[in-house]
Amino acid sequence: MSTNAALTFYDIASAPPLKTFAPNPWKTRLALNFKGIPYQTKWVSVLDISSLREELGVRANRTLPDGTPLHTLPMIQDAVTKEIVGDSFEIVLYLDRAYPDSPKLLRPYTAGLTAAFNAHMDEVFTKHLGLCTRTSFDPAVVEEVMAMFAKRFGVSSLADMQLSNEQREDMFVSFEVALGELTKAYNHTGGTADRVWRTTGTAKEQTQRSGRESAGLFLDGEEPAYADFIVGAWLKHFEADMVPKDWERVCSWQDGRWGKMVAALDQWSEMK
Template sequence: MATNADITFYDIASAPPLKTFAPNPWKTRLALNFKGIPYQTKWVQVLDIAALRKGLGIPANRTLPDGTPMHTLPMIEDASTGKIVGDSFEIALYLDDAYPDSPKLLRQHTAGLTAAFNAHMDEVFTKHLGLCTRASFDPATVEEVMATFAKRFGVKSLADMQLSDEQREAMFVSFEVALGELSKAYHHTGGTADRVWRTTGTAKEQSQQPPPNRQNACVFLDGDEPAYADFIVGAWLKHFEGGMDPKDWERVCSWQDGRWGKLGTVLNRWSEMK
């Protein structure tokens, strides 16, 4: 295993005090802490990410709506192997391969399934980012950063994306439906027959109840220990917790018998900033 913090973890700098706030860096921080691999964090301002990746010879890992490259974090640099990895999912695969004696992130023969789950969760949560109204960026550069993100979303200004009260409430209903579907995975049950009528409201009597043999489902997807899929969900939950108004986050934590607040609390064990 790495010693003396051979791994440098490049994370996005927040407003003081420095902390992880974006979902993909959260995936990597949870993974590193879970595996117990010594690392040090190097905080990078949003406006410096492209220059950093280019300087290290790491290509952009996303593309803007107009087709131009988009450079993002996380990224890790492992001095013990000379490897630089610049994508959260690829980082998880690398850590399991390079440090086989530490706890496994992905269980045997699940890389493809986990990759699909990762893409689906990114889509589900990104669809509801309008519920996050609190910015975590450094105040010194926030205006330039917001302009950069407006470009990413293909709009002139982020103000163009602000929701009306009616739109916001509709997004809350949609988000509860989406997390309700996700909760079925945690209860090891399927079925989508309730999708149509579920979206018409959020009354308690409309909430699907898990079958009797799954009432005691674990806080994690499979078993008493987390897998990388749990960190994918947890990373997004932590992003929403930090970006939502506290009252709105409390609302989310009340859904599905408090499942999402409980998961976030359990994952605090691997949330240390190093």
């Protein structure tokens, strides 16, 4: 951790050893490391997020269905500019604006498109969070955290939301289909041009053509853009909170694309 850095990154405290595990903080950590901006991490218990943001005068960045404000992380505080930014996408806009001499996260004229992609990916991955059956939260507070989430979802206990084996298998199929559709973007194809991802799953005989031969791990070139970090952040969350055999199953899909992508992002995954 850099103790002389002007920028403080507020991340959610995990079980020891402290590490990023939630998707939105992952988006910010990948972005900071990619740009090479010196920063220090301040780990915050999930139970203290609301009081911290209120203390710093940062408005809630989410709203629950009943209208209750929801305070979440990440958040950054810049001692040089005196700015505090408390939303993962707004952080990206700020970093590119305040640190123009570092590598760009957003390609020219793509902020709106990337914001829409971000919202879509959040929806796709959130729909399949039931496959994450482990938790990375600090065990010292996990019972209180689970009770807090149960209240948010309007259930007496998260156990009420546990999937049956049949429901889990259906969700795996749905997740494979969703990532299959995402693969088309990475292959620069559309419609059913490269594969048909049917609701009953995938099979080699469903391949029509492979897409562009030079398809890489990132959306548009040898270097990632922020859109790649959005996908990578969600994958890293699933890697953290899925049991290993389930994560290995995900990594086997689409010719191993997603495991390879997570591995490629390791160079920007350092905990500072």
